Amino acid sequence: MIAALLLPAGLGAAPRPGQAPESRPIPAEPAPAPPAPARLAPGPQPAQPVPAVPEPRPFPLPPGLEALPGGAWRLRFAAGTEAPPRSADAALEALGARLATLPEGRVTLLAQASGPASDVSTARRLSLARGLAVKEALVAGGLPATRIDLRPMGRTEEATDVVDVQPPAAR
Incomplete structure (x- = not known):
């Protein structure tokens, strides 16, 4: 009887006859x-300032x-x-070499023609041909063709026969 008082019901005691053994959960590990x-x-570092693209130094034009x-x-x-013009061939190649030394950025060629105002197609084709000729000369100087954007403007309000070469820093 003392054992029954010391042991709670079902702990360590054998099942009584006719009684099913008690099911207890097995303690998990x-x-x-x-x-x-x-x-x-380390966490994000403070943003480093992006260096400005240096403008090419002037050279004799x-x-x-x-x-x-x-x-x-x-x-x-x-x-x-x-x-x-033949006199500009060497200068365009030298300009292409200078622009190729810039670390990044695209060069834009804005080509214009003073063709007849009544025939915009002729002026556009002429400005495209001029832009392609300047692009070819810049590539001959070492500027990758993939860094050159060509914009044949055709006849503009200025009605001039020019190709403007804009380096990345000029925009």
Whole structure:
């Protein structure tokens, strides 16, 4: 009887005759410890200022090639001609070499023609041919063709025969 008082009902006692054994849940093993926190790289660093694209240094300009405000250059064409003046060939190649040294950015060629106001198609084709000729000369100087955007403007309000070369910093 003392044993019955000391032991709570069903603990350690054998089942009585005619009685089903007591079903008790088996204690689960303790959960494993959580993994140690992952070591992450240091948090975001303060943003580094993006260096400005340096403007190409001025160089001697041949006849027909002039500097524009903002670092761009203008090449003048004779009315109705597609090819740049022969005097500008070396300068365009040198300009292509200088522009190729810039770390990034695209060069834009804005080509214009003073063709007849009544025939916009002719002026557009002429400005495209001029732009392609200047692009070819810049590529010959080392500027990758993939960094050159060509915009054949056709006849504009200015009605000039020019191709403007705009470096990335000029925009």
